[in-house]
Amino acid sequence: MRLVLSVLSGSVLSVAAAAVFALPSVAKAAEISSSGAVLFTSDYLYRGISQTDEGPALQGSLTLSHDAGWYVSAWGSNIQFGDGSMELDISLGRSWSLNDDWALDVGLMQYRYPEGDNDATGFNFFEGYAKLSYQDWQLGLAVTDDYFGTGVGKFWYLTAGWQQSLTEQLQLNWHIGYNKFADAAEFQTFLASDVRDGSGYSDWSLTLATQQLGFDWSLGYAGTSINSAACNALCDNRWVFSLGKSF
Numbered sequence: 001m002r003l004v005l006s007v008l009s010g011s012v013l014s015v016a017a018a019a020v021f022a023l024p025s026v027a028k029a030a031e032i033s034s035s036g037a038v039l040f041t042s043d044y045l046y047r048g049i050s051q052t053d054e055g056p057a058l059q060g061s062l063t064l065s066h067d068a069g070w071y072v073s074a075w076g077s078n079i080q081f082g083d084g085s086m087e088l089d090i091s092l093g094r095s096w097s098l099n100d101d102w103a104l105d106v107g108l109m110q111y112r113y114p115e116g117d118n119d120a121t122g123f124n125f126f127e128g129y130a131k132l133s134y135q136d137w138q139l140g141l142a143v144t145d146d147y148f149g150t151g152v153g154k155f156w157y158l159t160a161g162w163q164q165s166l167t168e169q170l171q172l173n174w175h176i177g178y179n180k181f182a183d184a185a186e187f188q189t190f191l192a193s194d195v196r197d198g199s200g201y202s203d204w205s206l207t208l209a210t211q212q213l214g215f216d217w218s219l220g221y222a223g224t225s226i227n228s229a230a231c232n233a234l235c236d237n238r239w240v241f242s243l244g245k246s247f
Contacts, residue, residue, distance in 0.1 A: 084116025
C-alpha cells in the first residue's frame with residue numbers, strides 16, 4: 001500500500017505539472033497566472049478539529065492557473081500531532097464558469113504529512129472533491145476510500161456555505177459540514193477515543209472577514225457536534241482569529 005501511495009503521489013505531481021505547463025505551442029505566457037497567500041491563525045481547525053493542539057499556525061499557499069480553467073495548488077501549515085510538524089496539500093483541478101451565477105470546481109487533492117506518515121500511522125491520503133457555486137452560495141462534496149489514519153477507510157464530507165455581505169467592507173461567512181465515516185468503529189479509530197459517538201459528526205463556523213490596511217482580517221466562532229466524552233478540547237467550540245496577506 002505504501003508503494004502504491006508513493007506511485008500515486010508521483011503521478012499526481014507529474015499530471016499536475018503537465019496540466020499547467022504542457023500547453024499547446026501557440027499558448028502565450030500570459031495565459032498562466034499565479035496567486036498566493038500567507039496567513040497567521042490562532043488555531044488551525046480542519047473540519048472543526050484543532051490540528052495544532054489549540055496553538056497558532058503559520059500557513060501559505062501558491063496556485064498556478066490557466067485560462068482554460070486548469071489549476072495546480074500547494075498549501076502548507078505547521079501541525080502538532082504525531083511525529084511530523086507539517087502538512088502539505090497538493091491539488092489539481094479545473095473550474096468552470098457555467099454562466100454569470102453558476103460555477104463548478106472539481107479536482108483531486110493529496111494530503112501529505114512529511115515525517116509523520118508511515119506504515120503505522122497511515123496519515124497521507126487522497127481525496128476527490130467537487131464544489132458547485134451559485135452567486136454567494138456554495139455546496140461541496142469530498143470523498144475518499146482511504147481517509148486519514150490507519151484503520152480508517154471510506155469517508156465523505158458534505159459542506160454548505162454562504163458569504164453574506166454586511167457592508168462594503170465587512171462580510172459574514174457561514175459554514176456547515178457533515179463528516180461521514182464507514183461505521184462507528186472507524187469514527188472511533190479516527191478520534192483515537194475510548195468512547196463511540198455514532199458514525200459521523202457536524203462541524204460549523206461563523207466568521208466575520210474584512211480587508212483593512214492591505215491585510216485580510218477575520219474573527220470566527222467554530223465548533224463540532226462531537227461528544228466531549230469522545231474527544232478532548234481539540235473538538236470543542238472556540239474563537240479563531242486570523243491575519244493574512246494575498247498576492
